[in-house]
Amino acid sequence: MSELPNIPQGDIPHLPFSLDATFGALELGVLFSVFLFGVLTVQVYLYFVRYPKDPRGFKWMVAMVWILDLGHTIAICHCIYTITVTKYGQPTIITLPPKSLDISIFLSGFIGPLEQGWFTYRLYRFTKTLPLPIFCAILSLLRLGGSTGLFAISLAGPTIQSYLIREKWLIEAVIIVGASVDVILAVALCYHLSFWRKAGFRRTSRLVNQLMTWTIETGAITCIGAVTLLLTFLKMKNNLVYGGVFFLMAQFFSNSLLFSLNSRTRFARICAESLIIPGSTAQSISQLASSRPIPFFELSPLSPEPPELPKWQPAHGALVPLPNTGLSGPVSPVSPLCPDVANGASVQP
Numbered sequence: 001m002s003e004l005p006n007i008p009q010g011d012i013p014h015l016p017f018s019l020d021a022t023f024g025a026l027e028l029g030v031l032f033s034v035f036l037f038g039v040l041t042v043q044v045y046l047y048f049v050r051y052p053k054d055p056r057g058f059k060w061m062v063a064m065v066w067i068l069d070l071g072h073t074i075a076i077c078h079c080i081y082t083i084t085v086t087k088y089g090q091p092t093i094i095t096l097p098p099k100s101l102d103i104s105i106f107l108s109g110f111i112g113p114l115e116q117g118w119f120t121y122r123l124y125r126f127t128k129t130l131p132l133p134i135f136c137a138i139l140s141l142l143r144l145g146g147s148t149g150l151f152a153i154s155l156a157g158p159t160i161q162s163y164l165i166r167e168k169w170l171i172e173a174v175i176i177v178g179a180s181v182d183v184i185l186a187v188a189l190c191y192h193l194s195f196w197r198k199a200g201f202r203r204t205s206r207l208v209n210q211l212m213t214w215t216i217e218t219g220a221i222t223c224i225g226a227v228t229l230l231l232t233f234l235k236m237k238n239n240l241v242y243g244g245v246f247f248l249m250a251q252f253f254s255n256s257l258l259f260s261l262n263s264r265t266r267f268a269r270i271c272a273e274s275l276i277i278p279g280s281t282a283q284s285i286s287q288l289a290s291s292r293p294i295p296f297f298e299l300s301p302l303s304p305e306p307p308e309l310p311k312w313q314p315a316h317g318a319l320v321p322l323p324n325t326g327l328s329g330p331v332s333p334v335s336p337l338c339p340d341v342a343n344g345a346s347v348q349p
Contacts, residue, residue: 022240023084029244030080036251037073040066043258050265061114062261065254068111072250075104095159102154108250109147112178115222115253116140118260119185127192132184139181146174164237171233179226186219214263218256225252 044066048059078100087098117140124133153167164171190212229249232242 023080025239025241025244026080026083026247027244029247030076033076033247033251034073036248036255037069040069040251040254040258043255043262046262047258050262058261061118062258065111065114065257068107068114069250069254072104072107072111075100075107076247079104095161096157097160099155102151104247104250105147105154106151108246109144109151111250112147112222112253113140113144115257116143116178116181116185118257119189119219122260123185123188126189132188136181136184139177139184143174143177143181146170146177150174172230175226175230175233179223179230182219182223182226186215186223189215218260221256222249222252225249 044062047062051058079098082098082100116136120133120136120140123136124130127133150167150170154163158166193212193215225245225248229242229245232245236242
């Protein structure tokens with residue numbers, strides 16, 4: 001086995017910046033990003049296995065997110081390989097990065113709005129009101145426009161220093177708008193869920209609490225990432241730590257979206273456990289499913305549009321009408337937050 005040649009100390013280039021805070025930060029960002037892309041791939045596989053009857057629009061959205069994320073992962077891997085291998089020993093690469101970095105900016109600009117568009121749609125399906133979802137959609141489109149503008153400007157080939165100085169306001173605006181949309185969506189969903197907790201029963205209140213926790217968790221992933229990106233960009237301009245965080249943002253958005261879609265099975269099970277039906281009027285879940293409660297999580301071709309909210313008195317044993325079946329009886333209220341439950345399952349009194 002041949003030995004590695006000894007490189008004279010004088011031949012090792014002296015770099016006027018810290019490798020740990022520049023190339024090291026980028027490498028860590030790429031490594032974690034590749035790992036999260038693997039997690040995303042598993043989630044995409046589970047989605048198509050678990051929800052074969054989902055609308056085609058949902059399937060196309062998931063496929064598009066995966067393709068965009070694949071392109072983003074390839075772009076950042078090419079970027080770090082060019083910097084650390086192909087252009088090794090050339091300090092100027094830190095000021096004129098490869099074009100693959102520009103491509104990653106472009107692809108990431110589409111992944112975020114797709115995730116925010118899904119949560120905006122979910123907010124509309126739950127509240128059945130337009131003003132707030134439209135406002136969130138406008139902010140998300142502004143973020144997309146800003147990201148596209150940054151990509152177009154980067155194609156002109158400016159140095160990193162001039163790019164960050166001249167386009168500082170646009171970069172900060174894109175980051176702030178993205179974080180704002182995530183916060184607004186999470187707060188709005190929790191605000192409306194709180195109404196059901198106030199008017200519900202003990203078991204439905206437990207369900208709402210879990211839904212609120214889940215909503216905060218999914219929104220917190222992208223929100224914390226956006227805030228971290230903003231802080232590192234503002235306070236650490238002399239290194240590339242913010243670049244490593246930026247590499248992760250696309251995976252945060254895509255994994256948050258797929259986690260939301262794949263969690264519907266778990267919450268369907270929680271919802272089924274929250275149904276209490278006295279033995280004298282016990283129905284099978286297949287009969288109750290025909291009442292079509294609002295499919296907050298379980299969105300399927302069988303329920304393209306949610307029905308009107310059922311009305312009930314906040315007391316155990318209240319009469320609850322079952323639309324589409326003509327049945328009514330002293331059953332405890334079925335939460336409109338519950339997703340559909342698989343036909344044939346039964347509820348124990």
